[in-house]
Amino acid sequence: MSDQEERISETTRLGLEIVKEAEEDRLMTLSVGPQHPGSGHFRFTVKVDGDYIVDCDPDPGYVHRGEEKMCEYRNFIQNIPHLERPVIHDSSNITYSYSLAVEELVKIDVPRRAQFIRAIASELNRQVYTLYWLAIYGIFLGHSTMFMWPTGDRELLIDLLEALTGARVTHAYNIPGGVRNDIPYGFKDRCLRQVSYFEGRLKEYEDIFYNNPLLRQRTEGVAVLTKEDAIKLGVTGSVLRASGVPYDIRKAEPYDIYDEIDFNVQYMKTCDSFARAYVPLLDMRESCHIIRQLLDKMPESGEVRAKLQPNPKGPPGEAYRRVESGRGALGYYIVSDGTPRPYRVKISVGSFRNLLALPHLLVGSKLGDMPSVYWSLNYWPVEADR
Amino acid sequence: MSKSNGSPSGNDKGDVASIVASNNDLPTTSVEQGETGSSIASKPSSSSAVQLKSEKTDLPQFERGIVDGLVSKFGNSIKIIYIKPLRIKIEVPPKDIVEVASHIRDESGFDHAESVSATDYPKTGDIEVIYHLGSYTRENLSSHILALSTRTDRDNARLPSLIKVFKSVEYHERESFEMVGVYFDNHPRNDRFLLPEDWADIPPLRKEFRIKGR
Numbered sequence: 001m002s003d004q005e006e007r008i009s010e011t012t013r014l015g016l017e018i019v020k021e022a023e024e025d026r027l028m029t030l031s032v033g034p035q036h037p038g039s040g041h042f043r044f045t046v047k048v049d050g051d052y053i054v055d056c057d058p059d060p061g062y063v064h065r066g067e068e069k070m071c072e073y074r075n076f077i078q079n080i081p082h083l084e085r086p087v088i089h090d091s092s093n094i095t096y097s098y099s100l101a102v103e104e105l106v107k108i109d110v111p112r113r114a115q116f117i118r119a120i121a122s123e124l125n126r127q128v129y130t131l132y133w134l135a136i137y138g139i140f141l142g143h144s145t146m147f148m149w150p151t152g153d154r155e156l157l158i159d160l161l162e163a164l165t166g167a168r169v170t171h172a173y174n175i176p177g178g179v180r181n182d183i184p185y186g187f188k189d190r191c192l193r194q195v196s197y198f199e200g201r202l203k204e205y206e207d208i209f210y211n212n213p214l215l216r217q218r219t220e221g222v223a224v225l226t227k228e229d230a231i232k233l234g235v236t237g238s239v240l241r242a243s244g245v246p247y248d249i250r251k252a253e254p255y256d257i258y259d260e261i262d263f264n265v266q267y268m269k270t271c272d273s274f275a276r277a278y279v280p281l282l283d284m285r286e287s288c289h290i291i292r293q294l295l296d297k298m299p300e301s302g303e304v305r306a307k308l309q310p311n312p313k314g315p316p317g318e319a320y321r322r323v324e325s326g327r328g329a330l331g332y333y334i335v336s337d338g339t340p341r342p343y344r345v346k347i348s349v350g351s352f353r354n355l356l357a358l359p360h361l362l363v364g365s366k367l368g369d370m371p372s373v374y375w376s377l378n379y380w381p382v383e384a385d386r
Numbered sequence: 387m388s389k390s391n392g393s394p395s396g397n398d399k400g401d402v403a404s405i406v407a408s409n410n411d412l413p414t415t416s417v418e419q420g421e422t423g424s425s426i427a428s429k430p431s432s433s434s435a436v437q438l439k440s441e442k443t444d445l446p447q448f449e450r451g452i453v454d455g456l457v458s459k460f461g462n463s464i465k466i467i468y469i470k471p472l473r474i475k476i477e478v479p480p481k482d483i484v485e486v487a488s489h490i491r492d493e494s495g496f497d498h499a500e501s502v503s504a505t506d507y508p509k510t511g512d513i514e515v516i517y518h519l520g521s522y523t524r525e526n527l528s529s530h531i532l533a534l535s536t537r538t539d540r541d542n543a544r545l546p547s548l549i550k551v552f553k554s555v556e557y558h559e560r561e562s563f564e565m566v567g568v569y570f571d572n573h574p575r576n577d578r579f580l581l582p583e584d585w586a587d588i589p590p591l592r593k594e595f596r597i598k599g600r
Contacts, residue, residue, distance in 0.1 A: 061580035068565075069590055069597060231522045234498030234554025245522050253472065253529035320473065320518055320531055322500070333503050333518065344591075348501030348518070348558075356557055385580055 027054060032370070034062045040381030044358065051366050056359040064385040071345035075311055076102045079342070081172045086349070087383040088169045089132050092118070092125035092161075093325035094347075094383075095174045100255055100321040101332040102176040106314040113302035114178030115256040120191070120294050121164060121173050122323070123287050127198075128157050129326035130280045133378065137277060138209065140371040141218055146209045153201050156194050163187060177306035188295050199288045202281060210278060219273035223361040223373040226271055235357050236350045237328020238283065238378050241267035242275035249324040261293050273369075276376035280326075311340035327351050327378045351384035449474050449530070452494055459493075460486060467535070475516075475533040480545050483536050487517070487551040495524040496532050499548070502558035504566035506593045512537045513568055515545055517555065538568065540592075547573035565591040 026049055033043035041062035047055035067086060071079050083098055084091035096118065103110060131150040138146025158168050163184050165171035173180050209215055225235070230243035240247055246265040250258045266282035268275040316338040322331035328350030335344040354377045361373050449469050453476065457464050463482045467475040478486045490496050496519035504515045516535040521527035538545050547570035548555050562568050563576045567589035570576055578585065588595050 061578075061582070064580045066590060066597075069595075073597060231497050232553050234500065234552070236500075240522070247522050247528065318475075320501075320533065329500065331501055331518065333501055333516070335505055344503070344505045346501060346503035348503075352557060352561075353500070353554070356554065 026050075030367075034059075042379075042381035042384075046362060046367070046370070048367050051368070053362050053365050053367060053370070056362040058355055058358055060355065060381060060385050062385065063382045067386045068345050068347060071342050073341070075340040076106065076176060076342065077308070077312065079345075080175055081170070083347075084170055084172060085382075086347075086386050087129070087325075087327075087380050090125050090129035090326045091169065091171050092122040092174050093129075093323055093330060094349075095172070096122050096255075096325075097321050097323040097330050097332045098334075099174050099176045100323065101319040101334045102312075104319040104321060105317055105334060105336045106176065106312045108177045108306050108308065108312070110178050110256070110306060111303035112257070113299045114304045114306075116294050116298040117179045117183060117304060118174045119256055119258065119261075120291060120298075121161065121171070121179065123291050123294070124157055124161055124164075124191075125171075126324075126326045127284050127287055128154055128161065130284050131157070133326070133375075133380075134205070134280065137372075137375050140375050141215060143209060143212070143214065146205070149201070149205065149208075153198060156198065160187075160191055160194055163190070175305070176312065177308050178304050180305070182304045191291065191295060195288045195291050199285065202285055202288075205281065210281065215277070216274065218369070218372050219277055219376070220270075222273040222369050223365055223376070224271045225276075225357055225361060229360065230271075230357075233356045233360060235328075235354050237325070237354070238279040239276055239354050239357060239376075240328065241265065242279045243271045244269040249322050249329050253322070255321070255323060257294075257297075260297065261290055263290050263293075273372050273376045276378070277372075280378070313338060313340040322348075325350060327380055327383065328354065347386055349383045349386065350378070351380045352386075354379055355384055446471055448526075452530075452532070455494065456486070456489065459489060467533075472530050473533065474530070475535060477535045477537070480536050480538055483534070484546050484548065484551060487534060487548050490519065490532065490534065491551055494532070495527055496521045497523050497552075498554045499552045499558065500531070502555050502562055504562040504568050504591070506540060506566055506591065508540065508593050511540055513540045513543050513566060515562060515568060517548065517552070519552070543568040544571060545569070546571050549573055565589055567592060 027047045029045055029047050031043060031045050034041045042060055043062065044056060044058040046053045065085065067083060070082055079098070080095055084094050087094055131154040135147045135150040135154070138144070138150070161171060162168050164187060165173040165180070225239070225243050227244045230240050230245060235243070244267060246267040248265040249255075251265050263286050266279060266286055268279055314336060316336055318333070318335045320331060320333045322329045324330070329348070330350060331348040333346040333348065334342050337343040357377055358374065358379070362370060365373055446469065449471070453466055453469060453474055456476065457466070460478070460482065463478055464486065465477040467477055498520060499517050500520045501518040502515065504513055506513050514535055514537050516533050519532045519534060521530065536545060543566070545568055547559055549559065549572065557579065559570045559573055560575060560577060560579045563570060563573070564579055564581050581590070
């Protein structure tokens with residue numbers, strides 16, 4: 001009796017396994033990347049059942065440089081140039097929070113004029129990054145005009161930053177204690193002119209891209225990341241704000257002079273790919289507004305850089321400071337043991353945090369939605385790998 | 387959620403001399419309290435989260451209140467490392483960390499982890515894992531970071547994972563596993579993530595790992 005029962009259960013088990021195998025056989029595994037699925041080497045594998053994605057496994061690390069380890073071998077100032085390599089298009093922001101953390105550890109007071117200048121540099125840089133991101137989003141969806149326009153307009157802002165810092169993309173401009181050099185003659189007028197022009201262009205972007213039925217159909221209602229899930233997954237930046245959470249570090253924890261600036265946190269409540277594509281545009285518009293105020297309120301003269309010791313060091317301690325970058329909160333956790341070199345540096349980047357939402361959103365989506373979902377996450381592979 | 391805490395706690399702690407813990411008398415940072423408080427109050431809170439009344443609280447007092455709530459619940463298993471404006475750091479023994487983290491999530495209101503980092507301290511023979519927790523849902527906590535830290539033996543680095551409490555730690559813990567070599571119990575994948583698949587050396591953020599030529 002029991003023998004028979006055993007045989008029956010064994011048969012059932014085998015039967016179930018065969019069914020499972022057959023189900024597995026239905027699936028096809030596709031490898032996306034690592035040859036630049038957008039920008040930066042990144043690979044993820046998806047399993048598809050017909051048209052639908054049933055499994056997604058991200059595999060980052062193709063551009064891992066060991067930035068955190070490299071930091072332990074250089075002093076606080078020497079770390080600046082290599083730390084901006086993970087995201088060269090947003091290099092003022094990635095060194096901004098590092099500078100804030102070092103200033104807290106070494107106890108440096110930043111001159112007021114320097115605080116304005118580096119806020120201007122980081123606002124301009126955020127726009128440069130967002131335009132680059134938007135250009136790639138355009139080409140992802142086969143909209144080549146949207147690739148050309150932001151790439152062209154980005155040049156204007158890059159020219160501004162070149163005049164300001166001397167370099168097109170890797171500025172090494174925000175340093176502990178202020179900025180590297182003062183603004184050039186005539187910068188203010190030039191900046192105001194180009195920001196005004198740029199604001200007009202944003203309107204045109206909206207007409208040609210965001211009101212385009214092609215974009216609307218491919219993104220509206222696609223890959224909804226609910227508010228609860230967004231909070232649970234701990235996503236940040238435009239992804240979070242597109243899910244209805246008005247959270248921006250510039251408002252939540254104002255650094256430098258951001259508490260004197262009047263601006264709104266832009267967010268949307270539709271939680272879909274379209275919202276994630278549209279919030280960065282709203283952010284750029286708000287950023288133009290911020291730059292005008294910064295230029296207006298900036299002191300006409302004054303120091304731009306605090307005097308530093310040759311090898312600045314502070315007492316042993318630790319600091320965690322963050323800024324709002326193009327991809328969301330960018331935090332540095334620095335442990336100092338009292339020497340001029342950091343004992344441990346951990347960079348908490350927005351891209352790495354938003355990566356968790358990729359499998360969450362892709363599972364259950366159609367394969368055709370993959371590009372629009374992936375790039376809407378504002379994911380920068382090089383920054384995530386560090 | 388059992389109440390059986392507090393009594394067996396504090397036995398295995400106290401022998402760990404940490405670099406950071408010995409400096410909890412650091413002067414506080416120069417973050418302006420009044421400024422931050424007022425800017426939170428002036429936030430365009432078009433969402434319905436206007437229920438907070440005490441936006442003008444004295445913030446070091448406010449942070450002390452958060453810690454006091456934890457200490458009254460868990461007793462001396464919580465070691466306060468520092469309380470600075472907007473930043474709190476506490477240390478708990480590994481066996482209590484899941485329970486303390488659940489309490490922090492449910493009662494204190496910190497709902498996600500911004501960063502998880504592991505630091506190697508060969509001098510004291512241990513590894514510190516620190517979770518920087520933030521809050522999106524509570525407006526009066528949006529500028530605060532609660533650093534929840536714990537320590538484990540560096541020769542047998544093993545800690546309970548917080549993935550059941552904070553889903554957002556998943557990739558951060560996985561990164562800590564491969565970079566510093568801390569095994570997280572109950573984590574679904576203690577696995578390669580950023581390093582090459584054929585990596586055959588010690589975890590690179592351990593202090594005895596040297597960059598070649600340096």
